[in-house]
Amino acid sequence: MVERNLFTGYSVGESDPISVLHLQFADDTLLVGFRCWANVCALTVVLVMFETMSGLKVNFNKSMLVGVNIPGSWLGEAASILRCKVGKIPFLYLGLPIGSDPRRLSFCEPVLARLTNILSRWKSRFLSFGGRLILIKSVLTSLSVYALSFFKAPLGTISSIESLLINFFWGGSEDHRKISWISWKNICLRKEYGGLGVSQLREFNLALLGKWCWRMLVDREGLWFRVLAARYGVERGRLKAGGRRGSSWWREIARHGNKTHIHGIGTGLGIPELYGFGFGEGKTRPRPAPLPCLEITSIRDNGGGVGRFGRLFNLAETNSCLVVEMASLGWGASGEAWVWRRQLWVWEEEMLGECQSLLLDLLTSQDPVTLDDVKGLIWHSQVPLKVSIFAWQLLRDRLPTKANLITRCILSSEFHHCVSGCGAIESAHHLFLSCSTFSSLWSHARSWIGSSLMDSHTISYHFVQFISSAGGSRARRSFMQLIWLVCAWVISKERNHILRLTKLIASHVGQDQDIFLSVVEGEE
Incomplete structure (x- = not known):
């Protein structure tokens, strides 16, 4: 034809x-x-x-x-x-209005409607925290991938989606909100950093958009690249942004490509390599950027601009070496990694010392958000996910105890007594460690296992002590870890059972809550 x-x-x-x-x-x-x-x-x-x-x-x-x-x-x-x-x-295709302006909030309304239907309140009522977490992760990895991989979602849309996820995770809805005991930012951290490993929508969106920047380097013969080159033109080996006559989709991709010029990629040696990304012609794979390059300073925002160490870069004979190669040659001032075209002046040697300090800080620094050994112990292969999430909240003191509810002005200070009737303030430490009723479970567990007596001031320290008290092999420590999680879960379930029972009796008696609680505490 x-x-x-x-x-x-x-x-x-x-x-x-x-x-x-x-x-x-x-x-x-x-x-x-x-x-x-x-x-x-x-x-x-x-x-x-x-x-x-x-x-x-x-x-x-x-x-x-x-x-x-x-x-x-x-x-x-x-x-x-x-x-x-x-x-x-615009017409709908795969749930998105094709031809509409992706910058408008109405563009992602079909996605929000589908999320609302999937994350309905009745599902949150009949699902545990583990089930909600699994459903949220499955929704994020399937439902919104198509939308987020092609268009940059507006901040209002991302905020609306995250609001739906937060309400669903804590068992609420748009009309019936519940307390968010832990911030969504901490929930989105990886498990080794103290979170639950939920993807952050904004970063997830930018990562999917970065796929197009990568394809510009490796698939320059593809139809989509040739169409963009014919539509917007090529200047100095780069696709033009198109200006106002260009589509909003392409302008966002071009802007995102300019922002992602430097990336840190880990190596098997634990040393990050720096790669420069661009839309230029030549090699179809990313070219390793020289280590002493000035653009290193922009990673830590230490100031000085891109041209801070440009003079050293021009004087270096080894300015094209990789990080791993220079590390093997020696980082010291007299190491073979630093080979100069001429002898350095005094002020250039001072600049070299500053550059070495910056590089050493860059290579040895770690993320300030770390996870200690206690938080890593909550994840056990034989423990249900809901129990691990419960322990995750417990170690952060984010359970709905009466002390926490009073702090948030949800419960009156008159009802701060423990549900066991011991008369103490019901805090997480009291409920799980020092309550005369619930703490007896730890004594029975220690006598059954044969471990020594422990006196801990914090729940985290009690967790570590309980696991290390038995000593022995890794399998035995794993067994102690399992026992601690089970005991903490049993205490929480028993406390909730007593609380529900007292409310049930109060509803039958027909008395006010304050009068009823005082009677129960007096009897026990």
Whole structure:
């Protein structure tokens, strides 16, 4: 059809145009062409031949004819010939309005509607914390990937999605909110840093957009790259941003590509390598950036600008070495890693010392958000996820104890007594360690195991002491870890059972809560 000029596709670009005839996405096919009756007749013949040769049937009820700057009367006549419907821009595809402005909050309303249906309140009521966490992770990795991988989501949309996730995780909804005991930022940390490993939407969105920057380096012969080059042009080996005449999608990709110029990538030696990313021509793989390059200073925001150590970079004979190579040659001032074109001046040697200090700080510094051994012990292969999340809250003192509820002005200070009736303030430390009723469980567990008596001032220290009290092999410590998590979970369940029982009796008696609690405490 195309070779005999029976069908004319859509051409992109002026100087070196690229003809786009069709695009395929999974089981969907998009045919693109100019407005003319010859193309309509050619499409009719092609579809009939496809059905005859393949034995498959085209679903015309789901097919649409969409036009850009084409009168509706012409589209109606062409659609009647093709036996399909007339579509309008924007139209929904995979749950997103194609052709709409992705910068508007209304663009992601279909995604928000689907999230609301999936993360409904009745599911949060019948799911444990572990089930909610698994559902949230599955939703983030499946439902919104298509939207976040093509468009930069507005901050308002990300905030709305995170609000839905937060309410669902803590068992609430838009109309019935519950306390967020731990901030969403801490929940999104990795497990080794004290979080639950939930993806942060903004970073997840930027990472998926960075895929396009990477493809510009490794797939310059692809159709999409050639279309962008024909549409916006190439200058100094880089695709132009297009300015105001460019699409908002491409401007965001170009802006994101300029921001992600430097990346730190770990190596097997534990030393980060610095790679420079760009849209330039030449090698299709990222070129390792020299270690003493000035752009290192921008990573830690230590000031000085990009040209801070440019003089040392120009004087260095080994300015193209990798981090691993320079580390093996020696970092000291007399090491072979520093080979100069001439002898350095005194002020240049002072600059070298400053550069060495900066590089050493860059290579040896760690993230200030760390996870101690106690927080790492809550994850056990034989413990349900809901129990591990409970221990995660317990070690942070973020359980709904009466002391925490009074602190948040949810419960009156008159009802601070422990549910066991011991008369003490119900805090996490008292409930799990010093309560005369609940702490007896630890004594029974120690006598059963045969471990020594422990006196801990904090729950975290009690956790470590309990595991290390038995000593022995790794398997025995794992068993002690399991016992501690089970005992803490049993104490929490028993406390909640007593609390529900007292409320049930109070509802039958018909007394106010303050009068009833005083009676219960007096009897016990």
